[in-house]
Amino acid sequence: MKTRFHVSLMTKVLVWLLLHLGILALAFVGFVGWQLGMGLDSLLSGAAGERLRDFGDEAREGVHGLPRDEWRGVIDSLASEKKVVARLLDDWTPSEIPRNVMEKIRTMPPPRGEGHRRPPPPHGRRPPPDHDFPDDFGPPPREDEEMMPREDPPTSFPVSRPIFLARGEKGNGYWAGVQVALRGGPQLLLVRSERLDGEGMFFEFRPWLWGGLAVLALSLAFWAPFVWGITRYIGKLTLAADRIAAGQFQITLPRRGGDELGKLGQAIEVMAGRLDHLISGQKRFLGDAAHELCAPLARLRTGLGILEMKLADVDQRHLSSIEADAQELATLVEEVLAFSRAGNRTPQQKVVSLEPLVREVAAREGGVNPLQISVSPELQVVADPTLLTRAVGNLVRNARIHAGEQARITIEAVERGEFVEVSITDDGPGVSPEELSRLFEPFYRPDVSRSRDTGGSGLGLAIVRTAIQACGGDCAASLPSAGGFRVTFRLRQPTRNA
Incomplete structure (x- = not known):
């Protein structure tokens, strides 16, 4: 016969609770994944946008007053502290930037404010036609404006502004674009990370993790006392039933109000009381019957003894069988009395x-x-x-x-x-x-x-x-x-x- 694996009710309820929470967590992750699949730019409206803005401001302050050829070293140093890769758009080669990220750069809106146009190329020439980087983050200037002198940009620039957040195609990391106001006009700072969280810059997993653990802890704290109370009371009912099965009918169970388990406990107490009354009455009846049988049985055996003395030896063998039956009956009565006394004493x-x-x-x-x-x-x-x-x-x-x-x-x-x-x-x-x-x-x-x-x-x-x-x-x-x-x-x- 195979032994069935026993699992307590408390374990079953907790497993179902954890399964329920797991399904909710999967549904939440699926919903977040669906939302992120529609576009990671939605994260820029929250804490991710603030962190990217702060990073852009740090980069702007770090390169302030330095010549252009030293900017990359400063930005690399700041990026290494954040465990990401960050460079200005001009410091990336077109082959390093995924195609979908390049499309975002081409289609993003022009910089805000006046005087934020990128300085003209040397000698008043435009970049070669095969250059993939957009000019001024917007539509190209008109031909009649190419050779016109431009005014110097204002000395006060706005704070950095996150522009986009996207996943590079073919698994080429996660990319963020930040508009940074630098000397000579706004520049696009590209930040790249291998992971979605961007080492805490794009997306912060820990608050979600701690929030999920907090929800789990609160759920367990809310449900565990309730489930523990039910299983503990069921355990007492089981113990009471085992005692009744073993012949112990003095059962007392704690009160539990008017719910179904409380009514079951009261029913078990009533049943035990009635069984005790029935068994005790049975034993008393046996004892009383055996006691009443003792007197006539004693008189019967006495009469047999007198009759045995008066009968001839030939007839005494017939009397011996009657004496044996009387002895067996006496033994049975004695055992019934012993059984009754053992239970009632x-x-x-x-x-x-x-x-x-x-x-x-x-x-x-x-x-x-x-x-x-x-x-x-x-x-x-x-x-x-x-x-x-x-x-x-x-x-x-x-x-x-x-x-x-x-x-x-x-x-x-x-x-x-x-x-x-x-x-x-x-x-x-x-x-x-x-x-x-x-x-x-x-x-x-x-x-x-x-x-x-x-x-x-x-x-x-x-x-x-x-x-x-x-x-x-x-x-x-x-x-x-x-x-x-x-x-x-x-x-x-x-x-x-x-």
Whole structure:
């Protein structure tokens, strides 16, 4: 039989919550990607535009007062600090700039303000026709204006202005264009980065990351107490159901208001109370019936004894069968009384030394083969001595009856954390594995090797379980790998003072 992988309800809810948040995150990333796919220029209206503007102003201030041939070194130094590549448009070769970026440069609007036109080329000549760079960031001047002298630009230039942000085709990095007011007129500063974030200049991932983590933390903080409360209460309901299945009906569950789980808890408490009343009434009825049967049974056996003295020897053999039936009935009544008393008797819990009690039972129930006892003298348990003695005696007697007088019976006790486990094992025929779960039911007798012919009434193990549960423990039956039959019960050890 395959073992099913167990996952707690709390884990399932948290996994579904994380999956939900993951789907929302993917949807958000998809939406942002769609928006960025429509154009990265939208980022310039936010913090990216401010960072590019500041970078352009730094470049303008850095080259202020320096000759033109020193500008590139200053801008390279500033760009290296930002971990990007930045140059004025004239310092790039056309082959270095992707075609789509060049198209953006050609189609971008002219500089703002007057007097921002680029100075004319030397000797009043225009650049060669095959030059790919646009002139004045706008349409070319009219022919009648080519040779006209131009006024010097004003000494005060506006702040730098981001123009575009685009991804280079064929994965050729990310490019930004910044209009910078320099000596002689506005210049286009191209900034390139291999990544979308531009090392923090184009796009800042960390605020989004911290924001997502904050949303996740708030979601967990909001949902975790609610889910924890539900799963914790369900765990208490499960424990209560297990206790009811084990025959412990004194169940008390915390109040949870009027929701479905609270109503379920109240229903379990009511059910446990009714079962307790029913089982207790059943045991009282058995005890009362057995007690009432004791008197007529005693009179019957007394009458049989008187009649036996008056009958001739020939007729006494007919009377012996009646006496055997009366003896069997007396034994059954005694066991019913013991079962009823074990369940209805208020246990007197004490610290009991296990080894002397086991040896006393072994001496009383000893047979042809003495019991093999492996119990440490230091082991102690908290139990009712009378009920514990009855349980151990019933187990030894049960082994003698069903495994035979020649059976090898072993009693062992070991510590298991806060508990002591006591096992009584015989090497008899045992039972089938399907019957193990029912052996502790009252009046249950397996069909194989445990019938009325062997003297069993079906109450021996039921008395054992009732007595052990009254002492605050539990018990179970098993089949050893070497064969035979074993019953193990567990009782709590006394609390040791630190």
